[in-house]
Amino acid sequence: MQTCASSPCSTDTTDTRSFLDRVIVRDEIDRYYQDGRDFIDDDRIERDLKAAVNPDPSRVRDILAKSLAIETLLPEETAVLLQVTDPGLRQEMETAALAIKHKVYDNRIVTFAPMYISSHCVNRCLYCGFRADNRQQQRRQLTLDEIKAEAAAMCGRDGHKRVMAVYGEHPKTNAAFIAESLQAIYSVEVPTRRGRAAVRRINVNAAPMSIADLKTVQQAGIGTFQVFQETYHHPTYARVHPAGTIKGDYGWRLTSMHRAFDAGIDDVGLGALFGLADWKFEVMGLVTHARELERYSGVGPHTFSVPRLHPASGSEISRHTLSPFSDDDFIRAVTVLRLSVPYTGLIVTARETKELRERCLDLGCTQMDASTRIGVGAYAAASVDQEIDKQQFLLGDNRTLEELIVDLARRGTITSFCTAGYRCGRTGGCIMDMLKTGKEGKFCKINAVLTFREWLDDFASPASLAVCEPVLNRELAAIEAQMPAFYPTVKAQYDRIVAGERDLYF
Ligand code: SAM
Ligand code: SF4
Numbered sequence: 001m002q003t004c005a006s007s008p009c010s011t012d013t014t015d016t017r018s019f020l021d022r023v024i025v026r027d028e029i030d031r032y033y034q035d036g037r038d039f040i041d042d043d044r045i046e047r048d049l050k051a052a053v054n055p056d057p058s059r060v061r062d063i064l065a066k067s068l069a070i071e072t073l074l075p076e077e078t079a080v081l082l083q084v085t086d087p088g089l090r091q092e093m094e095t096a097a098l099a100i101k102h103k104v105y106d107n108r109i110v111t112f113a114p115m116y117i118s119s120h121c122v123n124r125c126l127y128c129g130f131r132a133d134n135r136q137q138q139r140r141q142l143t144l145d146e147i148k149a150e151a152a153a154m155c156g157r158d159g160h161k162r163v164m165a166v167y168g169e170h171p172k173t174n175a176a177f178i179a180e181s182l183q184a185i186y187s188v189e190v191p192t193r194r195g196r197a198a199v200r201r202i203n204v205n206a207a208p209m210s211i212a213d214l215k216t217v218q219q220a221g222i223g224t225f226q227v228f229q230e231t232y233h234h235p236t237y238a239r240v241h242p243a244g245t246i247k248g249d250y251g252w253r254l255t256s257m258h259r260a261f262d263a264g265i266d267d268v269g270l271g272a273l274f275g276l277a278d279w280k281f282e283v284m285g286l287v288t289h290a291r292e293l294e295r296y297s298g299v300g301p302h303t304f305s306v307p308r309l310h311p312a313s314g315s316e317i318s319r320h321t322l323s324p325f326s327d328d329d330f331i332r333a334v335t336v337l338r339l340s341v342p343y344t345g346l347i348v349t350a351r352e353t354k355e356l357r358e359r360c361l362d363l364g365c366t367q368m369d370a371s372t373r374i375g376v377g378a379y380a381a382a383s384v385d386q387e388i389d390k391q392q393f394l395l396g397d398n399r400t401l402e403e404l405i406v407d408l409a410r411r412g413t414i415t416s417f418c419t420a421g422y423r424c425g426r427t428g429g430c431i432m433d434m435l436k437t438g439k440e441g442k443f444c445k446i447n448a449v450l451t452f453r454e455w456l457d458d459f460a461s462p463a464s465l466a467v468c469e470p471v472l473n474r475e476l477a478a479i480e481a482q483m484p485a486f487y488p489t490v491k492a493q494y495d496r497i498v499a500g501e502r503d504l505y506f
Contacts, residue, residue, distance in 0.1 A: 019122060019171050020246050025210045029251040032258040032296070038251050039292045040232050045075070045284045052079035060089055064096045067339040070104065072294060078287045078340045082280045082332070090332070094363055097338040101364035104343055108416040108448045109408055110367045111401060112162035112203070114349075115150050116376045117142050117181055121168030123207075123247040125230070126240045127273065129312035129393060130168045136314045140376040141172055144184045153379040155197040156190035158371040158401045159459035161417040161451070162223070163199045166374075167206045169246060175213035178206060179220035186221060192458035195502040200419035203269070207246065208256035214263030223419075224302050227256045228271035232285025236277040236322065254289075261297040267421075268293070269347070270301045275309030275321035279329050287340045303345040303367065304337050306330070310351050310393040318393065327356055331363065338364030350397040354407075357397055361411065370404035372397075402464055405455075409468040414475050416448035417455055420505035446490050447505045449475050453497050 030036075063077045073081075084090055118141035121130040129137055142150065154160045163185060167173040182202050189198045203224040204217065214225070231237050234250060241248045257268045270289050272282040286304055294300045308325060312318040325333075330352070338346055348360045350372040357368060372395060373379050399407070405415045452472055456465055476494070480487040493504045 023246050024252050029255050032255040038254050048076045048079040052083040055080045055083050067342050070342045073340040075288050081336045093335050097335045097364040100342045105366050106445050108414045110416050112164055113160050113369050113372050114164040114166050116166045116374050118168050118173045119376050120170040123245045124242045127318045134314040147181050147184045148188050149380040151185040151188040151199050152190050155199050159455050162201045164203045169207035175216040178217050182220040194457040195500050208253050211259045211263045218265050224267045224269045225260050225265050226269035230273040231276040233277035233281050266299050267302045269303040271305030273307050275325045277323050279325045283333050283336050290341045301344050303347050305347045312393040334360050334363045350395045353396040370401040406464050406467050409471045414448050414471050417451035418447035420447050
């Protein structure tokens with residue numbers, strides 16, 4: 001069993017070199033290359049972007065029609081959308097992005113919160129407060145009991161059902177530990193006002209792993225496996241990830257999702273850390289990566305994340321981005337991603353401000369975190385203050401889950417706590433087909449209603465109920481109108497939840 005390891009520096013006694021040699025399996029990179037090269041061709045991306053400058057409006061509209069048909073765009077088509085500056089055309093793109101979101105995901109938002117399990121890390125990413133040579137960082141790794149306490153606080157106090165477990169890369173947080181920590185989270189169940197609460201889906205954001213290690217994690221019951229490439233631009237990647245570190249190996253990271261598929265994980269999340277290289281290049285990289293996964297496994301990414309560089313302890317470049325990325329660029333990036341890979345979920349985290357996140361709801365964002373604390377052990381801790389030397393970076397939106405839910409309800413948006421997908425085998429190719437044909441939107445509407453009822457009964461204040469119930473009732477009425485034959489079955493489940501039963505889903 002893991003014991004608590006709290007120390008000012010994580011790597012003093014670690015033989016990083018031998019760890020590096022053990023972690024990276026060269027054959028598990030090379031087998032995914034073609035002619036000895038990875039699938040990101042920097043010159044090609046730059047050529048596509050250059051060729052697309054000043055796009056013809058009719059070409060832009062043809063591409064939008066393809067997006068609206070829920071087809072993944074070609075990189076050169078994404079390049080065209082990225083070069084649109086005309087305000088009228090931008091408005092048409094934003095309208096199409098929202099229409100796609102409604103077609104694929106209806107009007108629901110999925111919420112989650114990250115659980116930081118360890119800040120020990122052997123890497124030295126220049127932008128991150130956890131990097132090994134940052135002596136200011138106060139390191140901590142949760143014990144299994146502390147992990148359970150975090151889970152209890154997240155599901156029992158805030159009402160979260162979905163957790164994103166986050167780990168630094170270190171021998172102490174190897175695959176066996178990650179699997180144990182997931183089991184610890186799933187084992188927690190706490191009583192609530194009207195029922196009981198538990199974390200029902202754990203997504204994992206961790207370093208790339210070998211196929212054998214990924215199988216170990218998969219068996220513990222993983223939702224989405226996330227690895228962000230940080231930057232697809234090879235020279236920038238080399239600049240911010242020092243050579244000789246595990247993360248310094250671009251190919252090991254780029255092929256992590258190919259290995260995930262080969263390990264049986266067909267639900268994966270991609271992301272780039274915006275602010276390192278040209279943002280248009282990163283969007284091109286993400287779309288190219290999505291297409292490559294479609295080619296390799298027939299299944300694209302479940303989610304895109306768009307983390308943006310935020311101030312981190314002891315990191316100079318986190319305060320002065322290497323490449324400008326304004327709020328307006330953020331809006332353009334989110335819009336083009338929604339249009340380019342229409343079936344993919346889009347996560348905009350609490351790194352961003354409330355205002356910008358609300359703007360992204362109109363562009364096709366599908367997932368948001370709330371009540372977010374990114375210190376290790378921060379949910380069970382008494383203080384909610386952000387302390388830069390005890391966490392990875394600083395947050396921009398500190399709303400509680402209840403505050404977010406009420407704000408969403410005021411916009412007519414329902415919050416979904418549905419975790420049925422991976423538990424019913426609706427993942428990978430199955431869910432992709434359902435998303436592309438719009439079936440998943442209808443399916444999830446039902447589970448959104450059931451899980452929202454559950455959350456309202458267990459956690460909402462009377463004031464929040466007053467705002468949220470009309471939204472819930474409207475959704476219930478929509479189900480009755482759209483699926484009259486099935487409605488009595490839905491209503492029967494709904495009534496069981498009202499009576500205190502929990503975790504019912506279709
Ligand atoms: N250690 C693992 C890795 O690097 O893949 C996973 C955990 S890491 C804590 C999660 C993500 O945080 C990174 O992939 C990176 O994109 C993001 N991140 C790191 N430093 C950041 C910063 N200063 N601002 C915003 N996001 C940051
Ligand atoms: Fe470590 Fe990940 Fe931070 Fe890099 S981004 S220093 S790998 S925790």
